[in-house]
Amino acid sequence: MNHALRGGRLLAALAVTATLTAPSPVWAQESDDRAATDPTPENVAAFLDRRVPELLDEYQVPGAAVSVADSEGDLAIGGYGYADLEERVPVDAEETAFVSASVAKSLTATTALQLVDQGLLDLHTDVNEYLPDDVAVADTFPGRPVTLHDLLTHSAGFEDRFVGIISEDPRDTGTLHEYVRDNQPDRVRPPGRFATYSNYSFALTGFLVETASGRDFTEYAGEHLLDPLGMDHTAYAGPGDPQAREALNAASQYQWADGGPVPAPQRFGLNALPFGGFYTTAPDMARFMRAHLGGGTLDGSEILSRERSEAMFDRQFSARPDAFGVGYGTRESLAAGHRAVGHPGSIFGARAEYALLPEADLGIFVAANGDGDPPEGVRDLPRALIGELAAEFVPPAAPADDPVAADEDGEGGYAGTYVTTLTNDGNVEHVNSALNHVTVREEDDGSLTLSGPSAPSETWLPQGGGMFRSEDGANVLSFVVESGEAVALGFASDTTRTYARVPWYLAPATHGIVLLLGAALAAGAVLWPLSRLVPARLRRRGRAPSAPAAPRRARLLAGATAALVLGYAAGLLWWLSGVDVPYMLMLGFPAPLLLPPAIGVVATAGVLVLAAVAWARRWWSPTGRVHYTLVALGLTGFLAIAHHYNFVWNPLM
Structure with a gap:
């Protein structure tokens, strides 16, 4: 020393x-x-x-x-x-x-x-x-x-x-x-x-x-x-x-x-x-x-x-x-x-x-030359x-005020999802809004329970006027209320960060559900093109004659699209696990990595059209048509979320 x-x-x-x-x-x-x-x-x-x-x-x-x-x-x-x-x-x-x-x-x-x-x-x-x-x-x-x-x-x-x-x-x-x-x-x-x-x-x-x-x-x-x-x-x-x-x-x-x-x-x-x-x-x-x-x-x-x-x-x-x-x-x-x-x-x-x-x-003033051990994020x-x-x-501060009674001033309406405003709607940095959000739940006693990656602590006690303090007294949560509705929140621990309230369909949890369902529905379609690898004589043995070419190609397109989209997602996650993501983003996200989802969008449009044709021409059984339609919707939902976070190449970006 x-x-x-x-x-x-x-x-x-x-x-x-x-x-x-x-x-x-x-x-x-x-x-x-x-x-x-x-x-x-x-x-x-x-x-x-x-x-x-x-x-x-x-x-x-x-x-x-x-x-x-x-x-x-x-x-x-x-x-x-x-x-x-x-x-x-x-x-x-x-x-x-x-x-x-x-x-x-x-x-x-x-x-x-x-x-x-x-x-x-x-x-x-x-x-x-x-x-x-x-x-x-x-x-x-x-x-x-x-x-x-x-x-x-x-x-x-x-x-x-x-x-x-x-x-x-x-x-x-x-x-x-x-x-x-x-x-x-x-x-x-x-x-x-x-x-x-x-x-x-x-x-x-x-x-x-x-x-x-x-x-x-x-x-x-x-x-x-x-x-x-x-x-x-x-x-x-x-x-x-x-x-x-x-x-x-x-x-x-x-x-x-x-x-x-x-x-x-x-x-x-x-x-x-x-x-x-x-x-x-x-x-x-x-x-x-x-x-x-x-x-x-x-x-x-x-x-x-x-x-x-x-x-x-x-x-x-x-x-x-x-x-x-x-x-x-x-x-x-x-x-x-x-x-x-x-x-x-x-x-x-x-x-x-x-x-x-x-x-x-x-x-x-304190300076350190290391990020430290981050068991739950960087410490x-x-x-x-x-x-x-x-x-x-410094002489101790006076104790915090006791929590006010629930709804003492007719307050409430804070529950919902709030996402960071520190984001960029025009490129893949928009994913920051999914990675940095807070979900607020109101309790019967007037306290709030916060969850999500940006929640600094869980339980917050009411102080009146749309302000809450953390249970340990070390932080303050303030809501911005306009026309009687909470529109944003901020924490005393970082006053340069604001979280804006979003409707349910823009909440990261909703997007996560859509991605999981979409991936699950699309996964079944991957088996369709794989079935074409089975020798024809084995597929014909003891089976009805092969379906017409158009339905077969429809399933082949859906399966190939699902394989492309899911393979891309898995490959992207694998690649990101091996790079310094902030460093990579500062240099710029590689544009070629946005092309596979763009191809997937075009192919999914074709799958949606073929789903409508399948119902019009009565391809397969009703169960088969429902399955195909669900695959089309799963691909659509998955790629819609990818597009929302700008992981789909857009020549106008």
């Missing part, structure tokens, strides 16, 4: 309330009468030295770096574990840089707000006023232009676009101008509707910095942010940039596979740095946090006006005013029941997060450590 301590004032006068000054509630994880540990440098360092190695072992992560600071100085900076597992190179607390991905968004927001301070950008002006014509944002919602405020709060209304974020060759990334020009997502909702995490919004913010300043984004950020703060071991660069990795002494990254950490993909280029191409060290992030805890000033050097710095960490957008939301390049969350504001970052074997607890004058060491530090050194 490599450790550095720096002087800092005591936080003896901490006074953290249980609620925000805004009306949203903050839930304590549990009622606790203990006194917080005095956050002296010695106490914080001792806690880190004891707890971080335990967490590295528990999460199976090779190494981590941590900084804890207040507005007047660093409380503790520590490096733990290994920067390179194979070479047994330890993490150096001062020198080892960690890929910190989307933590960059807070620094990008800072550079944009600097230009707002200078009058070169305005938060509420149509961004097209600043952009060249080839990058102009489409006027999809007349009278509702996209502004810098919308971009910085993930509320511009862009659909998600994973494809095109990276390139296979780190030297082939192009310019920021080219990226924002060639990769603009569709606008699928008006600005200010929901917060939906948007990498493109921050790429466009970086380009606005370029157009307003007349400088390359990385040059501007270096001269006006990193250099004034003394962040000498921080840089905007891609995770696979070999020169940056060497110059910054970057830690290697590790993913979990085969029962342990293995090297993660690192030889790729990131096509837009402002949203996530970022390396930093624990001491450098301490300086960034101290600057914002100090109202935009560090050691007499002002990087941002107090007004803009405070605005970054104030709530600037929420789908409802009494719920947790997002700031400018930041998001609110809960840390041991207290309001925290910051930003996480993750990419292929790298996880980082920083959080300010403004009421406690405390900043925490996040930085988030866990931030919560533990807040629990140890």
Whole structure:
């Protein structure tokens, strides 16, 4: 372990309330009468030295770096574990840089707000006023232009676009101008509707910095942010940039596979740095946090006006005013029941997060070079450590309010399925809506039971006004209600994610049933063409004369179509099991893999026509005709779902 301590004032006068000054509630994880540990440098360092190695072992992560600071100085900076597992190179607390991905968004927001301070950008002006014509944002919602405020709060209304974020060759990334020009997502909702995490919004913010300043984004950020703060071991660069990795002494990254950490993909280029191409060290992030805890000033050097710095960490957008939301390049969350504001970052074997607890004058940064052991999805060491530090050194929050009585205010109507808005209707990324959803069931006592891959916990207790808290008090669930009907929900644990309610026929569970039934019905048809492999003399022995050619060919077409569709589905699943799916999607889903389902659609159309002909001409027995019709319907349903999730080639896509 490599450790550095720096002087800092005591936080003896901490006074953290249980609620925000805004009306949203903050839930304590549990009622606790203990006194917080005095956050002296010695106490914080001792806690880190004891707890971080335990967490590295528990999460199976090779190494981590941590900084804890207040507005007047660093409380503790520590490096733990290994920067390179194979070479047994330890993490150096001062020198080892960690890929910190989307933590960059807070620094990008800072550079944009600097230009707002200078009058070169305005938060509420149509961004097209600043952009060249080839990058102009489409006027999809007349009278509702996209502004810098919308971009910085993930509320511009862009659909998600994973494809095109990276390139296979780190030297082939192009310019920021080219990226924002060639990769603009569709606008699928008006600005200010929901917060939906948007990498493109921050790429466009970086380009606005370029157009307003007349400088390359990385040059501007270096001269006006990193250099004034003394962040000498921080840089905007891609995770696979070999020169940056060497110059910054970057830690290697590790993913979990085969029962342990293995090297993660690192030889790729990131096509837009402002949203996530970022390396930093624990001491450098301490300086960034101290600057914002100090109202935009560090050691007499002002990087941002107090007004803009405070605005970054104030709530600037929420789908409802009494719920947790997002700031400018930041998001609110809960840390041991207290309001925290910051930003996480993750990419292929790298996880980082920083959080300010403004009421406690405390900043925490944690970076790790491994995803960890994911028994039920990826576990996040930085988030866990931030919560533990807040629990140890910040006075306990007051206990959560008791649950209100069921339907006290005539509430209800929350049951249903809610799917993520972080999706793309135009390509295979649309499957994200099936993989990230929440199903809500209302109980007689007014509580809710949540299920599905995106449900952070199961039981939620009513607090009134369409708000619920998790049974352990660590999270808050808020519904967006319009015209008396719940239309969306969000969690305090991630305020940049919104889940929109969908009707039953768009629910992933419905689609799953259709796929299973379709596959089962189609499977029987595969036997028809196989029966043609039996020698003709055996098929004729003791049987009636062969059926006419047309019915035989109808069954052959149905069987071949079923074999194609089911074989494709099985082959696709087998192939996906052997590739890094996020990495593959970032490069782009291989278009040839969409052709077999397209052929299946054409063939299924023929099967449907032949099903009608079979009834008209009385082919086979009634049972045979019913069977054939069911096969046709099964194929239709299966391919309809495949088409819904864009797994069928479409020349118009």
